[in-house]
Amino acid sequence: MTSPSGSTPAEATAFLAAHPEIEAFDIVLVDANGIGRGKIIRRHELMPLFEGGRHMPISILGLDITGEDVHETGLIWDSGDGDLRAWPIPGTLVPLHGTQPPRGQVMLSMYHLDGAPMTSDPRHALERQVQAFADKGLHPAGAFELEFFLLANERDGDGKVQPARAVLDGRHSGKTEVYSVDHLHGMEPLFSDIYAAAKLQDIPVETVISEYAPGQYELTLHYRKGILRAADDLVMLKRLVRMQARRHGVTACFMAKPIEKYAGSGMHLHVSLQDDAGTNLFSEKAGEKWAPSLLHAIGGLGATMAESMLVFAPHANSWRRFVAQSYAPVAPTWGVNNRSVALRVPAGDIKARRIEHRPSGVDANPYLVAATVLAGVGKGLEERLDPGPETTGNGYEADNAASSMPIDWRDAIEAARGSDFLKTALGEDLHRTFVAIKHAEYLRVARTVSELDYHLYLHEV
Incomplete structure (x- = not known):
């Protein structure tokens, strides 16, 4: 199918020709916390990514700051944690400096299998505005x-x-x-x-x-x-x-x-x-x-x-x-x-x-x-x-x-x-996704007994 993000296989073809030394690529999707999540793929996997996208679990957009599932987002078991399809963001296929062996990077955005934007992807919110x-x-x-x-x-x-x-x-x-x-x-x-x-x-x-x-x-x-x-x-x-x-x-x-x-x-x-x-x-x-x-x-x-x-x-x-x-x-x-x-x-x-x-x-x-x-x-x-x-x-x-x-x-x-x-x-x-993730993070912090608790209260109360 045609990439809904506007990326084209020609971008990957030109990049691979210009960088024969690159052996692998970081493929990165940004979640609600701003954390880059994804995979490292091998060189031969780049063209299929640009030609047909890459399946990724929907739950990747419903994680807290530690990477734990936040069920209240509705993105985990409510959907059976099914796969959606991530597509490259045009213009973000780049070499990484100083890596050994040489690697590249491409940023991704998430879409439904029919090409519709996955609306819990933060980048789509900005695109819409x-x-x-x-x-x-x-x-x-x-x-x-x-x-x-x-x-x-x-x-x-x-x-x-x-x-x-x-x-x-x-x-x-x-x-x-x-x-x-x-x-x-x-x-x-x-x-x-x-x-x-x-x-x-x-x-x-x-x-x-x-x-x-x-x-x-x-x-x-x-x-x-x-x-x-x-x-x-x-x-x-x-x-x-x-x-x-x-x-x-x-x-x-x-x-x-x-x-x-x-x-x-x-x-x-x-x-x-x-x-x-x-x-x-x-x-x-x-x-x-x-x-x-x-x-x-x-x-x-x-x-x-x-x-x-x-x-x-x-x-x-x-x-x-x-x-x-x-x-x-x-x-x-x-x-x-x-x-x-x-x-x-x-x-x-x-x-x-x-x-x-x-x-x-x-x-x-x-x-x-x-x-x-x-x-x-x-x-x-x-x-x-x-x-x-x-x-x-x-x-x-x-x-x-x-x-x-x-x-x-x-x-x-x-x-x-x-x-x-x-x-x-x-x-x-x-x-809904963002507020649920933040509330889960708040509860994690609220129930944690910190070193400050011991400093203030251990011998005083």
């Missing part, structure tokens, strides 16, 4: 920022994670080396491999920054005209950063808050909207302070933020990131050139006017984040929502609607469960 804008002659563009930690493989004497030593010479620094170029030199061999790997995969990685915590870094990505490809970029970049870090003897950590006394890691999404002629609808015209479309989009994102927080902060650890004065937003505020708000309009050229959506942690699924953000933008435009007054100065001290935000992970799960907006943004099937 992109298509809804396209039907109106509008085209979202964007790029993600990737913050992460490079940690030592060994814990410290207290069992805590610690920043990795420089891979160049083993030098240790426990300081916040924010924006230190010299500090980056110690990780130069690793980042050189990251850039080489990204070039092979056509991922437009640009600036590297030493961020606001020991061992924390940021990679920026060039703006994409298609936001679906921007989400693919982020998924693939996280995989290659993790792989190259491991090859250099350190751990790339994408937890939102791995070190309690320092800032956590965000995954900011920059988004704008173009019409068929390529005009940026968020750019103000002569005589306007701000474009009405920009303000309505911000209004929609602010109005839907509280019920969407489970998408932006999906794990127990995610909620440790939201601390005042930490560069993580704590309320649905907006402002201009202000990093203390949730929705920031960056300074810069009017032609590049965009919204920086700042609530998401790096542990969030970029497909779900982008789908939810687009749905919020769409709601704001359709209903012409007013974003309220701009926040100036310290957004952490602003008089705002912080009380309307979920106070913790459990509150966010319940807000998401009852959200008609989120059902529309993700689709009812994926909404």
Whole structure:
């Protein structure tokens, strides 16, 4: 049958001819948690994948963070755990850098056996939102920022994670080396491999920054005209950063808050909207302070933020990131050139006017984040929502609607469960799948007796 994803056997034929050295391929499907699940296939299996897809169990999209079945998703025994068919995502067949023997990688998306999209696949949720804008002659563009930690493989004497030593010479620094170029030199061999790997995969990685915590870094990505490809970029970049870090003897950590006394890691999404002629609808015209479309989009994102927080902060650890004065937003505020708000309009050229959506942690699924953000933008435009007054100065001290935000992970799960907006943004099937998986994860954490329990209560109560 013809691939419903748009992939063609010609792509595989050309790739195999260009890379006779490659012996195997990682085939990767991204689940609701953003985890890549799949198989490693041999070279001779690539053509059949592109010609007829690959059978995969439906349950692969109903797993918790550990890979255990979540029966409440309805994707396990309710369907007999039958096979569906995964198809390659066009443009994601790429070589992997530094593997021995040489391997490649291709990302997959899940479909029913008749070719209909499997609606619990997160990428399809984003595709559906992109298509809804396209039907109106509008085209979202964007790029993600990737913050992460490079940690030592060994814990410290207290069992805590610690920043990795420089891979160049083993030098240790426990300081916040924010924006230190010299500090980056110690990780130069690793980042050189990251850039080489990204070039092979056509991922437009640009600036590297030493961020606001020991061992924390940021990679920026060039703006994409298609936001679906921007989400693919982020998924693939996280995989290659993790792989190259491991090859250099350190751990790339994408937890939102791995070190309690320092800032956590965000995954900011920059988004704008173009019409068929390529005009940026968020750019103000002569005589306007701000474009009405920009303000309505911000209004929609602010109005839907509280019920969407489970998408932006999906794990127990995610909620440790939201601390005042930490560069993580704590309320649905907006402002201009202000990093203390949730929705920031960056300074810069009017032609590049965009919204920086700042609530998401790096542990969030970029497909779900982008789908939810687009749905919020769409709601704001359709209903012409007013974003309220701009926040100036310290957004952490602003008089705002912080009380309307979920106070913790459990509150966010319940807000998401009852959200008609989120059902529309993700689709009812994926909404059910995602909330069920998060609730199962919450129960796992809630019943676990941690070391903190012993520290607080063992000899005191």
